[in-house]
Amino acid sequence: DAGVTQSPTHLIKTRGQQVTLRCSPKSGHDTVSWYQQALGQGPQFIFQYYEEEERQRGNFPDRFSGHQFPNYSSELNVNALLLGDSALYLCASSWGPRGNTEAFFGQGTRLTVV
Amino acid sequence: QQPVQSPQAVILREGEDAVINCSSSKALYSVHWYRQKHGEAPVFLMILLKGGEQKGHEKISASFNEKKQQSSLYLTASQLSYSGTYFCGGLVLYRGGTSYGKLTFGQGTILTVHP
Numbered sequence: 001d002a003g004v005t006q007s008p009t010h011l012i013k014t015r016g017q018q019v020t021l022r023c024s025p026k027s028g029h030d031t032v033s034w035y036q037q038a039l040g041q042g043p044q045f046i047f048q049y050y051e052e053e054e055r056q057r058g059n060f061p062d063r064f065s066g067h068q069f070p071n072y073s074s075e076l077n078v079n080a081l082l083l084g085d086s087a088l089y090l091c092a093s094s095w096g097p098r099g100n101t102e103a104f105f106g107q108g109t110r111l112t113v114v
Numbered sequence: 115q116q117p118v119q120s121p122q123a124v125i126l127r128e129g130e131d132a133v134i135n136c137s138s139s140k141a142l143y144s145v146h147w148y149r150q151k152h153g154e155a156p157v158f159l160m161i162l163l164k165g166g167e168q169k170g171h172e173k174i175s176a177s178f179n180e181k182k183q184q185s186s187l188y189l190t191a192s193q194l195s196y197s198g199t200y201f202c203g204g205l206v207l208y209r210g211g212t213s214y215g216k217l218t219f220g221q222g223t224i225l226t227v228h229p
Contacts, residue, residue: 004155033217042116042201042219043156056216090155100144100163103217105155 002027004093004106012112013081021076021109025093032074033103034066035090043090049074050097078111086113115139117204119220126192126227134187134223136202145178145185146203146217149196156201159187189225197227 005024013019025032031050035043045058049068068074072093078085088110094103117138124132136145144163148156162178162185173190189196203217 040222042222043203043217045216045218048216058216100161102158102161103146104158105148107155 004029004091004104006089006091006106006109008109009107010110010112012114015081015083015113017081018077018079019081019111021078021089021091021111023074023076023091023093023106025072025074025091026104029093029095029104030072031094031097032068032072033092033094034074034076035092035105036060037088037090037108039087046076048097055097081113083113086111116218117202117220119200119202119223121223122221123224124226126196126225128194128227128229129191132189132192132225134189134200134202134225136185136187136204136220138183138204138206140183140204140206142178142180142183143205145176146205147176147185147187148201148203148219149198150201150222151198159200192225192227194227194229197225199224 004026007022033048034046036046037043046060046064047057047066048055052068063079065077088108090108091106092103095101117136120135126132146161147159150156160176175188178185199222201219201222203219
């Protein structure tokens with residue numbers, strides 16, 4: 001049974017560009033949450049998708065947007081990249097959106113903005 | 115506002131015990147504990163859903179004091195494989211319901227186990 005998979009694993013982009021990160025949830029999971037993790041910090045919640053809708057959002061600007069597909073996979077889009085967007089982007093999947101079940105993380109996408 | 119973890123770092127010898135604390139200024143619906151090794155994804159350890167609940171798995175257990183909004187992770191007879199950064203994630207309880215999976219993580223506790 002495949003766990004949470006993310007692609008790509010590493011990415012280098014230039015300031016001002018746009019990027020799309022992808023996530024496939026663990027089998028049986030219908031909820032996907034995205035996190036940004038800076039070096040030496042805990043993951044910071046970006047947003048959560050359930051039933052193809054954004055259900056909850058953290059303190060991130062509108063440059064960060066997402067989408068969930070009917071098969072529960074998800075994309076994270078970041079426009080007008082800034083140097084400060086360099087981080088590890090983690091996707092976590094769970095069953096149900098209410099936070100009362102365990103969430104499993106993917107291995108992350110390391111984004112470097114130069 | 116993120117939960118506050120203490121201590122920030124712990125150094126142990128194999129076989130020693132450790133306690134990691136997580137404190138929230140807001141009422142929590144649930145507390146989630148994860149361990150992350152360098153360069154890897156956070157790995158789920160356990161979830162605590164209601165006040166006073168204690169859960170355990172082998173030599174790692176946790177408790178949640180709802181009155182104090184504090185959770186503690188207990189590691190007994192530590193092994194080399196326990197090394198890593200431990201994060202607690204709190205799900206804030208909002209009026210009218212939960213916060214729909216918006217986990218807010220602490221800053222992490224670095225645990226190092228030496229032979």
